[in-house]
Amino acid sequence: MKHVIEQLVLSALDKAKNNGELEIAESPEIVIEKPKDPKMGDFSTNLAMTLAKPERKNPRAIAEVICKYLKNGGGQVERVDMAGPGFINLKMTPSFFISRLLKVAESGEDFGSSTVGKGQKVLVEYVSANPTGPLHVGHGRGAAVGNTLCNILQKAGFDIKSEYYVNDVGNQMNILGRSTLLRYQEIHQKSVEFPEDHYQGDYIKDIAGEIIEKHGAEYLDKPEEEALPFFRQVAAHWVLEGIKKDLKDFRVEFDGWFSEKTLYDDASVENALAWLRDKGYVYDKDGAVWLKSSAFQDDKDRVIVKQNGDQTYFCSDIAYHQNKINRGFEHLIDLFGADHHGYVPRMQAVMQALGYDRDVFKALLVQFVSLKRGGEKVAMSTRSGEFVTLKEVVDEVGVDAARYFFLSRSCDSHLDFDLELAKKETPENPVFYIQYAHARICNVFLTAQNQGVKVPEVSDVDLTPLVEDEEFALIKNILAFTEVVEKSALAKEVHRISHYLHDLVAVFHSYYNKHRVVTENESLTLARLFLLHCLRITIRNGLALMGISAPEKM
RNA sequence: GCGCCUGUAGCUCAGCUGGAUAGAGCAACGGACUUCUAAUCCGUAGGUCGCAGGUUCGAAUCCUGCCAGGCGUACCA
Numbered sequence: 001m002k003h004v005i006e007q008l009v010l011s012a013l014d015k016a017k018n019n020g021e022l023e024i025a026e027s028p029e030i031v032i033e034k035p036k037d038p039k040m041g042d043f044s045t046n047l048a049m050t051l052a053k054p055e056r057k058n059p060r061a062i063a064e065v066i067c068k069y070l071k072n073g074g075g076q077v078e079r080v081d082m083a084g085p086g087f088i089n090l091k092m093t094p095s096f097f098i099s100r101l102l103k104v105a106e107s108g109e110d111f112g113s114s115t116v117g118k119g120q121k122v123l124v125e126y127v128s129a130n131p132t133g134p135l136h137v138g139h140g141r142g143a144a145v146g147n148t149l150c151n152i153l154q155k156a157g158f159d160i161k162s163e164y165y166v167n168d169v170g171n172q173m174n175i176l177g178r179s180t181l182l183r184y185q186e187i188h189q190k191s192v193e194f195p196e197d198h199y200q201g202d203y204i205k206d207i208a209g210e211i212i213e214k215h216g217a218e219y220l221d222k223p224e225e226e227a228l229p230f231f232r233q234v235a236a237h238w239v240l241e242g243i244k245k246d247l248k249d250f251r252v253e254f255d256g257w258f259s260e261k262t263l264y265d266d267a268s269v270e271n272a273l274a275w276l277r278d279k280g281y282v283y284d285k286d287g288a289v290w291l292k293s294s295a296f297q298d299d300k301d302r303v304i305v306k307q308n309g310d311q312t313y314f315c316s317d318i319a320y321h322q323n324k325i326n327r328g329f330e331h332l333i334d335l336f337g338a339d340h341h342g343y344v345p346r347m348q349a350v351m352q353a354l355g356y357d358r359d360v361f362k363a364l365l366v367q368f369v370s371l372k373r374g375g376e377k378v379a380m381s382t383r384s385g386e387f388v389t390l391k392e393v394v395d396e397v398g399v400d401a402a403r404y405f406f407l408s409r410s411c412d413s414h415l416d417f418d419l420e421l422a423k424k425e426t427p428e429n430p431v432f433y434i435q436y437a438h439a440r441i442c443n444v445f446l447t448a449q450n451q452g453v454k455v456p457e458v459s460d461v462d463l464t465p466l467v468e469d470e471e472f473a474l475i476k477n478i479l480a481f482t483e484v485v486e487k488s489a490l491a492k493e494v495h496r497i498s499h500y501l502h503d504l505v506a507v508f509h510s511y512y513n514k515h516r517v518v519t520e521n522e523s524l525t526l527a528r529l530f531l532l533h534c535l536r537i538t539i540r541n542g543l544a545l546m547g548i549s550a551p552e553k554m
Numbered sequence: 555g556c557g558c559c560u561g562u563a564g565c566u567c568a569g570c571u572g573g574a575u576a577g578a579g580c581a582a583c584g585g586a587c588u589u590c591u592a593a594u595c596c597g598u599a600g601g602u603c604g605c606a607g608g609u610u611c612g613a614a615u616c617c618u619g620c621c622a623g624g625c626g627u628a629c630c631a
Contacts (some may be wrong), residue, residue, distance in 0.1 A: 036574065046573060049611080059611080084574050085611070130631065172631070288629055299557075299627075306629040313631060341558050342626050367559065368624075375565090409567070412559055414624065416566065421580090425593070430566095430579055432593050440591060447590040487570065499568060502578075513586085513595040554593070 001100065001479045002032040005043050005090065008077070012069035013047075021065045023055055034480075038469075041079065041089035042476065048086040059086030097475045098463045104478060104534040105458045112541045116486045117158030123324050124150050126335035127247070128165040131240040132176045133201055137369050138337060140250065140390040141415060144406035144547070145366055146335045147252045148494045151545045156489030161255045161329070165320060167313060168236060169261045175199065176239070177232025181224070183208035184231065188220055207238045246391050250399055251547040260316050268319040269311065272354075273304070276318070281353045291318070296349035296358065314343075318350050325356060332360055333492070338367045364492055367414045369406075374420040397422040400548045404431045407546050408498040430502070434539065435551055437505040440512060441536045442552040448518050448529055455533050456526045465527040470511040474531060477504045478538045485545070501542045508535060 009030050016022040028050055035044045048063035055062055063082040070080045070090065079091040104111050126146025129139050146162070154160045167173075179198040183205045186192050194200075211219070211234060219227045247253070263269050273289070276282040281292045282304070289305035291314075304315035324332050336343060341363075348358040371378040371388055378388060394402055401422040408430075409415050421429055445455065456462075466472070481500070488496040517528040543550045 031573095033570080033573085036577095040574085044574090049573080052611080087574065132631095167631075170631085286629085290629095303629045308629080310629085312629070338559065338625055340626085340631085344558085365559075370624095413567080414560070418566085421566090429593085433579085436591085436593050440594080444590050451590095484570085491571085493570095495568085496570075499578085502568095506578085509594055510596085512590080513592095516590065518590050554591080 002043070002483060005032045006030045008070065009045060009047060009066070012066050015069045016065050022051070022062065025054060035087075035089060038473065040083060041081075041091040043090045043092070045088050046086070048082075048088060052086070062086065063088050094472070097472060097479065098466070100479050101463065101475050101531070101534055102458055102461070104537060105530070108537060109541065111537055112481045112485045113155045113157065114482055114486050115157040117153060117156045117489065119157060119159050120331060121159045121329045122153060122161070122331040122333060123327075123329040124153070124160060124162045124333045124335070125165055126162065127252075128167070129243065130167045130172050131236055131243060132172050133199060133239060134203060135243055135246050135390040136387040137371055137390060137393050137417065140393060140402065141369050141406045142335050142337065142366050143247060143250055143252045143390070144403045145364070145411055145494050148407055148497070148546050149333070149335075149364070149492060151547070152485060152489045152494065152497065155485050155545060158489065163256045163258050164254045165258050165260065166240065167260050168240075169264060169316075170313065171310065173232055173236055174228070176235050177228050179204045180207050180211070180235040181219075181227055181231040184211055184219065187212060188217055190220070203239070203242075204235070207235050210238070246389075250390060250394055251403070258320065260320070263316050263319045263323065268323055269316050272319040272322050273315070276353055279353070291350070291353065293346050293349035293353070296352040298345045298349040302346055314346065317347070318354075321347065321350060321361065322354055325354070325360070330360070331362065333362045333364060335364045335366055338365050341365050362492075364411060366411045369415045369417050372416055372418040375418070378419075393419065400435070401429070401431045403547050404498065407494055410493065410495050432554070434501050434505050434543065435549070436554055437508050438536065438539045438543070438550045439552060439554040441508075441532050441539075444517050444532060445529070448525070451518060453518065453522075453525055453529065456530050461526065461530045462523060463527050463530065465521075465524040466531060468515060470507070470514060471528075471531060473507050474511060474535060477507050478534055481538050481542065497542055497545055501539065504535075504538065504542075
């Protein structure tokens with residue numbers, strides 16, 4: 001919608017330039033805003049103020065010229081005036097909004113989509129938690145944000161694929177296997193010492209128990225070298241399947257699950273290293289192999305092969321990200337927990353070493369979640385196995401509430417997640433506010449239906465009965481949806497959607513309390529129903545982006 | 555020490571990349587259900603935007619320096 005206004009302003013500038021009233025040496029950036037006070041108009045621009053310097057004129061004088069040429073705005077501009085230090089305020093005609101509202105109904109599920117992404121191929125990698133134990137709340141935040149970011153980017157016209165990178169090789173896997181083996185022996189009354197750095201969680205005992213069910217004491221007397229691969233494989237599979245299920249239950253699905261192991265099997269890691277070594281970005285020191293990441297703005301060089309010959313995770317990350325680019329992705333977005341932020345410069349260094357622009361890689365850092373229960377902090381520690389899992393949270397508060405809490409805060413601020421609050425079905429809990437609006441609208445349609453009124457078709461609806469300020473406030477808010485999605489996509493800021501929906505729905509609730517929709521006046525009823533129809537589409541589409549349900553009844 | 559994030563109403567947070575009188579929700583207080591769901595609405599009250607400088611027509615927003623909290627600073631992930 002603002003693009004249209006932009007065009008109007010641009011053409012006004014052109015005319016002013018052609019008539020010699022303004023110089024306009026270079027075309028300025030047009031910023032269209034919504035004035036704080038609706039009395040000021042529907043749109044405003046500070047253009048005259050930004051032009052003051054290059055034009056060497058008083059901003060008010062410039063504004064006056066622009067206003068003059070804006071007045072013939074193709075019959076869409078009702079009023080244009082200058083205010084304050086040089087703001088230009090525009091008020092549009094009702095038909096300007098009405099004609100656009102019709103398109104909302106036409107677009108339906110598609111409303112909100114745009115082409116700002118220009119079909120650029122983007123790979124979003126998120127969660128990617130080590131498959132050594134169940135996901136906890138922190139992963140949940142990453143999952144909700146990553147999933148929603150994909151939805152938003154897609155809606156904004158990016159070509160998105162999502163991926164979970166499975167670290168299925170390395171020392172962590174060995175420890176997982178060994179933890180399971182030890183528990184297995186323990187259950188068979190064998191006295192074992194369970195090391196502190198092994199996985200303490202009860203799920204390890206569950207896995208061992210399942211192995212016993214199928215294989216009994218078969219592995220009890222086998223040497224560790226023989227038993228370990230089996231336990232490692234079974235445990236890894238068990239954990240990964242659990243993760244997949246938890247995510248699915250959380251409405252998070254991936255386009256792909258990428259196994260780290262395959263990068264070793266097909267020699268990708270080896271080849272990447274050889275290539276980098278050939279370029280002189282890899283060298284040997286102290287018996288280890290290093291990447292010269294300091295050549296690309298990283299603090300220091302990083303080890304990729306340890307003294308003992310094991311590769312670091314960072315090593316296969318190089319091959320993995322090269323692999324992503326080889327698959328044709330133009331932008332790589334990784335979601336990291338805040339504790340991984342040290343990884344960002346070294347990944348950007350990798351991009352450069354591989355010969356790409358460092359900005360091809362973008363990390364989205366998601367800050368920590370601190371879990372509370374009625375204001376009291378819930379302690380969490382992975383090592384001791386005392387963590388609150390995603391599943392537990394979802395079981396307790398439900399998917400909708402959990403996702404809403406994760407998605408309504410900016411990623412780079414710490415999140416206080418209060419389980420008691422998320423669970424409450426009272427006005428203290430903001431989750432239901434949006435859903436309630438949707439249910440209310442559905443109920444209005446039910447009432448209308450019971451009285452034999454049908455929702456009008458786009459082709460024959462008469463919207464002239466819509467005259468109330470609140471109605472136009474609603475229409476304007478609905479029409480802003482596409483821009484919100486666009487901006488949210490470009491800024492990669494997921495939380496804008498929930499704030500937008502909250503504001504949108506507030507306007508509705510207020511309207512609902514003031515005006516009746518289903519009345520004796522048929523043409524008015526039809527027009528209002530149509531407006532609500534468009535509103536319902538917007539709420540549904542917005543909630544769909546966030547992966548939150550839109551209930552018809554509450 | 556260095557790096558990243560954060561500091562806005564009693565609490566939880568927005569503030570659209572420098573604009574007009576800093577906004578919501580919750581909590582507090584006062585009102586609105588014989589009328590499409592009161593999980594709602596209307597109103598009142600609540601602020602030295604961490605502190606101090608700087609940049610300009612204009613700063614919560616940009617720059618510098620402090621202060622406070624979180625997270626990093628591994629041949630762990």
